[in-house]
Amino acid sequence: MTDSRIRSRSDERRSSEREESTEQDERERCPECGGRLRSDSEHAETVCQDCGLVVDEGEIDRGPEWRAFDSSEKDEKSRVGAPTTNMMHDQGLSTNIGWQDKDAYGRSLSSRQRQKMQRLRTWNERFRTRDSKERNLKQALGEIDRMASALGLPENVRETASVIYRRALEEDLLPGRSIEGVATSALYAAARQAGTPRSLDEIAAVSRVEKDEIARTYRYVIRELGLEVQPADPESYVPRFASELELSDETERRARQLLQTAKEEGVHSGKSPVGLAAAAVYAAALLTNEKVTQNDVSEVASISEVTIRNRYHELLEAEGGAPV
Numbered sequence: 054m055t056d057s058r059i060r061s062r063s064d065e066r067r068s069s070e071r072e073e074s075t076e077q078d079e080r081e082r083c084p085e086c087g088g089r090l091r092s093d094s095e096h097a098e099t100v101c102q103d104c105g106l107v108v109d110e111g112e113i114d115r116g117p118e119w120r121a122f123d124s125s126e127k128d129e130k131s132r133v134g135a136p137t138t139n140m141m142h143d144q145g146l147s148t149n150i151g152w153q154d155k156d157a158y159g160r161s162l163s164s165r166q167r168q169k170m171q172r173l174r175t176w177n178e179r180f181r182t183r184d185s186k187e188r189n190l191k192q193a194l195g196e197i198d199r200m201a202s203a204l205g206l207p208e209n210v211r212e213t214a215s216v217i218y219r220r221a222l223e224e225d226l227l228p229g230r231s232i233e234g235v236a237t238s239a240l241y242a243a244a245r246q247a248g249t250p251r252s253l254d255e256i257a258a259v260s261r262v263e264k265d266e267i268a269r270t271y272r273y274v275i276r277e278l279g280l281e282v283q284p285a286d287p288e289s290y291v292p293r294f295a296s297e298l299e300l301s302d303e304t305e306r307r308a309r310q311l312l313q314t315a316k317e318e319g320v321h322s323g324k325s326p327v328g329l330a331a332a333a334v335y336a337a338a339l340l341t342n343e344k345v346t347q348n349d350v351s352e353v354a355s356i357s358e359v360t361i362r363n364r365y366h367e368l369l370e371a372e373g374g375a376p377v
Contacts, residue, residue, distance in 0.1 A: 083101035083103065083106055084106075084108070085104055085106050086104045088101045088102055088104060089103070090102070090108055096110075097111055098110045098111075138212070139215040139219065140197075149177075150170065150173055154167045154170060189227070190218075190222060193222075193235065196233055196237070197239065198211060199259075200240055201214070203259040204251050204256070206244055206249060209247060210243045210244050210247045214240040214242070214243035215239075217243060217274070217278065217280070218235060218236055218239040224277065226278075230273075231266070233261045233262050234270040237262060238267060238274045239274065241253070241271055242271060246281075249289070250289055252355055254327075284326070285326040287312050287321060287327075288313075289330075290327060290330035291308050291330050291333065291334060294334045294354055295334055297353045298338075298350065300338055304341045305334075305337070307340055308336070309333075311372060312329060314368075315333075315367070324364065325356070328354075328361065328364045329368070330354070331351070331354035332361050332364030332365040333364075334354075335350045335361055335365055336369055
C-alpha cells in the first residue's frame with residue numbers, strides 16, 4: 054500500500070514537471086511559426102528569430118543606469134538609493150519627512166494624523182543633529198547653499214565649499230570665528246579654485262558678515278588648510294559681465310584681447326582683476342560701437358566708475374591707442 058502511494062506521488066511530480074517544461078517551452082516559442090523567441094533590449098521588445106513577429110513590447114529594463122567594464126568598477130558604482138553628497142551635514146543618508154500634510158494619494162491627513170506627523174518631524178530633526186558639531190555643520194552648509202544660489206554658482210563649487218568647511222571644522226579652525234564667516238570664506242575659495250570667481254564685494258553682498266571679516270577669515274583658512282588658490286584671472290570675469298550687459302561675442306573677444314595685451318605689458322600687476330575685467334568690457338564695447346555706459350558696467354561688476362575710468366585708460370595705453 055505504501056509503495057503504491059510513493060509511486061503515485063512520484064508519477065504526479067514527474068507529470069507536473071513535464072507540464073511546467075511544456076509551458077516554459079511554449080512561452081519561449083513563437084505563437085505563429087513556433088520559432089525561438091529573442092529579447093531585444095535595445096528596442097525593449099521580444100521578437101521571433103524566424104518570422105520577426107513582435108510578441109511583447111515595452112519591456113522594463115530593470116538593470117542599472119550605469120555601465121561597468123570590469124568587476125572592480127561594478128563594485129564601485131553599485132548602490133542603493135540616492136548618491137551621497139557633501140552638501141548635507143549627514144551626506145544625505147538620513148530620512149527626510151516632507152512638510153506637506155498629505156498621504157501618498159494626495160489626500161489631506163486628518164487632524165490626529167497631522168499631529169502625529171509633526172511629532173515625527175520633530176524627533177527626526179533631533180536624531181539628525183545629535184551634537185553641537187552636527188548642528189554647526191548643518192547651519193554652515195545651509196548658508197553655503199543659500200549664498201551659492203544667490204550668486205548663481207554651479208553644484209561643483211558648492212561641493213568644494215562644503216569639503217573646505219568640513220576640513221576647517223575637523224581641524225578646529227572655528228573657535229573665535231563665526232560660522233557664517235568661515236562658510237563665506239570657503240565658498241569664496243571654492244569659486245576661485247573652480248575658475249568661476251566672484252568678487253569680494255559680490256560675496257559680501259549676499260553674506261551675513263562684513264567684507265573685512267570675510268577677507269581676514271579667507272586668508273586664515275587658506276593658510277591653515279594649505280589650499281592652493283591661484284590669483285583670479287581677469288578674463289574669467291569677462292563672459293559673465295558681457296552676458297549680463299547683453300554684449301556681442303565680438304565685444305567679448307575684443308575684451309579678452311585687451312586683457313591679454315595688458316598681461317604682456319605687465320599692466321595687470323597689482324591691479325584688481327574685477328576692475329581690469331570691467332574696464333576691458335567697457336573699452337571693448339566702445340571699440341566695437343556698442344552702446345554701454347560706465348554706470349551700467351559699474352552696477353554689473355559692483356565697482357566704482359572711477360576704477361573703471363582709471364583701468365580703461367591704462368588698458369588703451371597698453372594697446373597703443375588713445376582713449377576713445
